[in-house]
Amino acid sequence: MDYLRVIWTVARKDLLIEMRTRERVAAMGSFVVLVGVLFNYSIDTAIVRPQEMAPGIIWMTIIFAGLLGMGRTFHLEEEDGAFSGVLQTPIPLDALYLGKTAANLVILSLVTVAIFVVFSVFFGLSFGSHPVVLAAVVFLALLGFVGLSTLFSAMSARTTMGESLLPVLVFPLLIPMVIFGVSATSRLFAGRPVSEVTGSVRMLGAFAIISVAAGAVLFRHVVEE
């Protein structure tokens, strides 16, 4: 119970700070709108069917917007050495990681909803006839993504390269998310049966579990001196 309380306390604090500063949501939201507008003008919908290219663009937008926001996970923590203060408390460091991951998941989920809304508005997309399965695909991919990016954000925050190091570290590890996320989303957008995406959903589930578990185990080695 104490463990869950720590996760909740850390996540709540991160979300409260984000609500007040809107630092990350504003950066990610602006990027999403910009991508929507740019693609709206650069794609001739008379030649290309948005339905066919939307999955790739949507996932690309999620990844880049996500990296923009997740890269700043530890930015405010460093301002007055607050993260050092948190490390002075007797909490399990994996609970600290899970709290920050949970907050990042909430933030990125909100941005992802905005991405789907923006693409729906600009391209008149239909999201297929299995919204729950689509939501599961997106959720599992996001969970894996924030699991990795929270860990690597802690790592890059402690280097002189800072946020610019994050994409270099994370991109190669996001390959499963991109392959199975885009594949499942394409099929669902095309109205294919759920049986065609169950393999991808399983792979995304494995990706999410491995990412978060690895993050929880490795986080202490990243933050402890």
Added chain:
Amino acid sequence: MSDPAPLAVREMDPSGAPTPTLEARGLVREFAGFPAVDGIDFQLTAGRLLTVFGPNGAGKTTLLRILAGGLRPTRGQVLLDGNSVDVGDREWRRRIGVVSHQGFLYGQLTVAENLEFYGRLFGLSDLAQRVPERLGAVGLENRSRSPVRTLSRGMRQRLALARALLHDPEVVLLDEPYTGLDAQAAAVLRDVLASLKDGRRTVVLVTHNLGQGLELADRVAIQVAGRFRWIDDRDRVDASTFEAFYRDVVEERA
């Protein structure tokens, strides 16, 4: 003024109780082969306050970080009640309160929210009562709803002290707590530090300020180039000549 004493000086409780609350044994911490802390030994029993003086770069902050469990020593060990502790030891963190150069505070949260956040991480259940009490002790009871970023340097430092003492730690480590404070804020801080001398707590205070450092000390050490070049009881220190003595020790004339 007494002559420089050997490095490993035994600290005996007046009552004869031998087990020190906090003990450093042969602490060494190297950065890229350079020893920032170079063989420090001391023992401190409950209720005693050790002040560590030293010039910039003497390794005082590094020593405090090791004692706080934020940095693993290259060699040597820290003992709490006679038991060796390591960086990952959560019980160690529960028993220690740290005031550093930085406040460890979130500028976007209010004064009370900062204390509540840390209180929850320490597993405290009586925060509704404890937080106003601690804020009252440092004179911030009227600013509980103010965002920390709107506080002055002195107020932030007092809040940092309230944060460090929130969980009632047995060992308190203070790194230059008077830095940047005006006379009024320094007086409030001095009162709070004096209240720490309640016989239960063990305190290590690192400072450049000789007057403030001597005022509350039971033991006094001068750290130079990573080592305690001199350590003795406060009773054996003549405050009127300490500044000259300090210079002599730092410049290796003593």
